[in-house]
Amino acid sequence: MKNDNLLNLEDLENNPSSRVPVCLVLDTSGSMEGDSINELNEGVRLFYDAVRSDETALYAAEISVVTFGGHASCQAGFSTLEHQSEAPQFYAGGGTPMGEAMNMALDMLEKRKGEYKASGVDYYQPWIVLMTDGMPNGSPAELSRSIQRTCDMINDRKLTIFPIGIGEDADMDVLARFSPKRSPLKLQGLNFKEFFAWLSKSVSKVSQSTPGDKVQLDVDGIKGWAEL
Amino acid sequence: MKAALNKTAQSIVPDRNLPVSLVAKPGHVLHMQNGQYVTLGTILGQGGEGSVFKTNTPYVAKIYRPEKTTSHKMAKIQALLDKRIDCPGVCFPKAILYNSRNEFVGYLMGMVEGEKVRSLYMKPLFLKKFPSWKKRDLVELCITILKKIGYLHKNGIILGDINPDNILVKSPKDVYFVDCDSYQVDGYPCPVGTIPFTPPELQKKVHYGSYLRTVGNENFAVAVLLFSLMVTGQMPYNQKDGEGAQANIINMDFSYPLGDVSNKKTPAGPWRFLWSHLPRFMKEAFYNTFSKGGCYSTESTRLNSYDWLKKFNEYLRLLDSGKYGAQDKMSEEVYPTRFKKQKGVVYVKCPQCNEDTDEKYIKERGICMECQRKMRSRRHQKSFEPRKSSGYQGTFGRTTRTVSRATPQLGLLDILNWIF
Known part of the structure; x- marks a missing residue:
C-alpha cells in the first residue's frame, strides 16, 4: 500500500489532468450471495474496462472501491486506472456496516483531496456511488456520523452522491438520509452492467469537460438501469 | 474600441428558442436559403449541442438538438456568412440549413481533422x-x-x-x-x-x-x-x-x-x-x-x-x-x-538519477536538488495525515456552463427531478 501511495503521489506530479474522483461504496454482505454478487463483479469489471478504453478518462478519473460485507474494506485506493491492474473481485459474506464503509470512503476522499491540493492538481466535484440490497447493521453511531458528514459535504457542494437500492429489501429510507437533495433510485432487477456502462459514460463526459462546465448526463440512459 | 468595451448586450433582442418539430436523422433532406438541397449521411460525432452529420456534399452539417436552436445562433451564423471572411482551418458556417418544414436546424461547415x-x-x-x-x-x-x-x-x-x-x-x-x-x-x-x-x-x-x-x-x-x-x-x-x-x-x-x-x-x-x-x-x-x-x-x-x-x-x-x-x-x-543549464556553472552527473546537475550541489549534498526534493516528499508522505475538512472546495466548484460563479452542483438526480 505504501508503494501504491508513492506511485499515486508521483502520478499527481507527472499528470496534471484535472481529476474526477469516484468512489464506489458497495454492499457485499451475505445477502448479495449468488447472482447479485456475480452481476456486481461483472458490472465493476465492465466499468473498469470502459474507463480504461477512454483515453481521456484513463488519465483523469480516479476510481476507488470500498466494500461492506462483514467489515468495511478498501478494495482500491484513489488512483487512475493507468495505475490499477484489474477490477477488484468481490465475495459476499457478513453483515452490512454501511456507516463504517461510508466513513472510510469519506476519509479516503479527504486524504486524496489533500494530496491534489498539495500537488497543485485540479479536481472535479467527487462522486460517491452507494449501492446496497439491505439495511445497515453496523454501529448506529458510525452510521449517523457518516450520514451527517455526507449531507454536510453535499450541502457545501463538495460531493455528489448516487444512492442506489438493489432488490426489494433495500432500505431506501436510509439511502435517502444520505442524499439530502434528491431521492435515491432503485436498480432495475440486476442491471448492474447497464448501470456501470452508464456511469463510465458519465465519467468520460465529465473528464472531457473543462472545469466549470455543466455536464449533461445521459438521462435516457438511466432508463436502462433504474426503476422510474 | 474602448467605447464598446463594457456595453451590455441590451441593444440586441434577447435570445429565444426557435422550436424544431422534426428530429434530424440520416437520410433527411435539408435545404439552404438558395434552394439547394443537402442530404444528411451518417453521424460523425455527437456533443451537448447536437450532432455532426456527413452529407452528400464535401461539407459536413452541424445539426442542433431541437431544443438548442435559438434566434441568436441563427443571427450569428447569418452574420458570419455576411462577413464573407475566410480563414483556413476556422470552421465558419458555409450555409444555414432548414428542414422540410422550413425550420432552422443547423449549418453546413468544412470537415475537420486532428x-x-x-x-x-x-x-x-x-x-x-x-x-x-x-x-x-x-x-x-x-x-x-x-x-x-x-x-x-x-x-x-x-x-x-x-x-x-x-x-x-x-x-x-x-x-x-x-x-x-x-x-x-x-x-x-x-x-x-x-x-x-x-x-x-x-x-x-x-x-x-x-x-x-x-x-x-x-x-x-x-x-x-x-x-x-x-x-x-x-x-x-x-x-x-x-x-x-x-x-x-x-x-x-x-x-x-x-x-x-x-x-x-x-x-x-x-x-x-x-x-x-x-x-x-x-x-x-x-x-x-x-x-x-x-x-x-x-x-x-x-x-x-x-x-x-x-x-x-x-x-x-x-x-x-x-x-x-x-x-x-x-x-x-x-x-x-531538469532545470535549464546556467552559464558559468560546472555540470556533473547526479549519481542517483544520472541527470546533469550543478557540481557544487553534488559536492555539498551528494545528490541533485530534484532527488533531494523527491526524498523530502517521500518522508512527508510517510507522515501524511488526512487533513480535516477545510473551506477548500477543489480548485473549482462545478458551475454551470453559462454561469461564472459557483452555483449548486447539478447532478443526475437534479436532472431527473426536473423531468419527473
Missing part, C-alpha cells in the same frame, strides 16, 4: 499522438493558432470560449477551430466560457451571455492557452498548497517564478523544468500577464495576438537556428527532465 488540444495536455497521450514533436513544433503550433486568432480579432470577431476542446491539431501548421457558432459577432455575445480561461475582471460576472467581451478580455484567454501549450498541460493558476483556480485568477497569484521572484507555489513535478527552459523574454511576457501589477496584467495592457506572434516567431527562430539548443540541448525537448 486531436483536441486537450490530448496535448496529457503527457502519455501527447507522446502517443505526436511522438516526434519537439519544442519547436509546439512553438509553431502557437504561431499557427495566433495567426488565426489575430485574423478573427482584426475582423471584429471574438472567439469568447477559447478552450482545449474547440481547437483541433493535426500538425503544427494544420489547426482547426470548431464551434464557431458561439463566437461573439456583431453584438451577439458568446454564451459560454470556462473559469480557467476567463480573465479576473470577468470572473465575478454571472452569465457569460449577459455581456460582450473585449479583445482585452480575450487576450487573457489567449495567454492562458499559450501558457498551457508551453508548460504543456498546466494552467497558470494551478498551484500547490494554494487557493482554487478562480480565487487565484481573481488575485492574479501566478505560480511560476521570474528570477528570484516567486510565490513558491509552483506545482510539484516536471512543470518547473518546462518553465525554466523557456527563454527569458517568454517568461517575462507570461509573468507580466499573469501576475498582479505586471506590465501586461490588465484588460487594456495585455499583449495581443500580434505581440505574442512576434515573441513566438523569435522563439522559433532561436530554436530552428540551433542557437537556443547550443546553450542547453534539452531546451529543444517538449518535456525536459
Whole structure:
C-alpha cells in the first residue's frame, strides 16, 4: 500500500489532468450471495474496462472501491486506472456496516483531496456511488456520523452522491438520509452492467469537460438501469 | 474600441428558442436559403449541442438538438456568412440549413481533422499522438493558432470560449477551430466560457451571455492557452498548497517564478523544468500577464495576438537556428527532465538519477536538488495525515456552463427531478 501511495503521489506530479474522483461504496454482505454478487463483479469489471478504453478518462478519473460485507474494506485506493491492474473481485459474506464503509470512503476522499491540493492538481466535484440490497447493521453511531458528514459535504457542494437500492429489501429510507437533495433510485432487477456502462459514460463526459462546465448526463440512459 | 468595451448586450433582442418539430436523422433532406438541397449521411460525432452529420456534399452539417436552436445562433451564423471572411482551418458556417418544414436546424461547415488540444495536455497521450514533436513544433503550433486568432480579432470577431476542446491539431501548421457558432459577432455575445480561461475582471460576472467581451478580455484567454501549450498541460493558476483556480485568477497569484521572484507555489513535478527552459523574454511576457501589477496584467495592457506572434516567431527562430539548443540541448525537448543549464556553472552527473546537475550541489549534498526534493516528499508522505475538512472546495466548484460563479452542483438526480 505504501508503494501504491508513492506511485499515486508521483502520478499527481507527472499528470496534471484535472481529476474526477469516484468512489464506489458497495454492499457485499451475505445477502448479495449468488447472482447479485456475480452481476456486481461483472458490472465493476465492465466499468473498469470502459474507463480504461477512454483515453481521456484513463488519465483523469480516479476510481476507488470500498466494500461492506462483514467489515468495511478498501478494495482500491484513489488512483487512475493507468495505475490499477484489474477490477477488484468481490465475495459476499457478513453483515452490512454501511456507516463504517461510508466513513472510510469519506476519509479516503479527504486524504486524496489533500494530496491534489498539495500537488497543485485540479479536481472535479467527487462522486460517491452507494449501492446496497439491505439495511445497515453496523454501529448506529458510525452510521449517523457518516450520514451527517455526507449531507454536510453535499450541502457545501463538495460531493455528489448516487444512492442506489438493489432488490426489494433495500432500505431506501436510509439511502435517502444520505442524499439530502434528491431521492435515491432503485436498480432495475440486476442491471448492474447497464448501470456501470452508464456511469463510465458519465465519467468520460465529465473528464472531457473543462472545469466549470455543466455536464449533461445521459438521462435516457438511466432508463436502462433504474426503476422510474 | 474602448467605447464598446463594457456595453451590455441590451441593444440586441434577447435570445429565444426557435422550436424544431422534426428530429434530424440520416437520410433527411435539408435545404439552404438558395434552394439547394443537402442530404444528411451518417453521424460523425455527437456533443451537448447536437450532432455532426456527413452529407452528400464535401461539407459536413452541424445539426442542433431541437431544443438548442435559438434566434441568436441563427443571427450569428447569418452574420458570419455576411462577413464573407475566410480563414483556413476556422470552421465558419458555409450555409444555414432548414428542414422540410422550413425550420432552422443547423449549418453546413468544412470537415475537420486532428486531436483536441486537450490530448496535448496529457503527457502519455501527447507522446502517443505526436511522438516526434519537439519544442519547436509546439512553438509553431502557437504561431499557427495566433495567426488565426489575430485574423478573427482584426475582423471584429471574438472567439469568447477559447478552450482545449474547440481547437483541433493535426500538425503544427494544420489547426482547426470548431464551434464557431458561439463566437461573439456583431453584438451577439458568446454564451459560454470556462473559469480557467476567463480573465479576473470577468470572473465575478454571472452569465457569460449577459455581456460582450473585449479583445482585452480575450487576450487573457489567449495567454492562458499559450501558457498551457508551453508548460504543456498546466494552467497558470494551478498551484500547490494554494487557493482554487478562480480565487487565484481573481488575485492574479501566478505560480511560476521570474528570477528570484516567486510565490513558491509552483506545482510539484516536471512543470518547473518546462518553465525554466523557456527563454527569458517568454517568461517575462507570461509573468507580466499573469501576475498582479505586471506590465501586461490588465484588460487594456495585455499583449495581443500580434505581440505574442512576434515573441513566438523569435522563439522559433532561436530554436530552428540551433542557437537556443547550443546553450542547453534539452531546451529543444517538449518535456525536459531538469532545470535549464546556467552559464558559468560546472555540470556533473547526479549519481542517483544520472541527470546533469550543478557540481557544487553534488559536492555539498551528494545528490541533485530534484532527488533531494523527491526524498523530502517521500518522508512527508510517510507522515501524511488526512487533513480535516477545510473551506477548500477543489480548485473549482462545478458551475454551470453559462454561469461564472459557483452555483449548486447539478447532478443526475437534479436532472431527473426536473423531468419527473
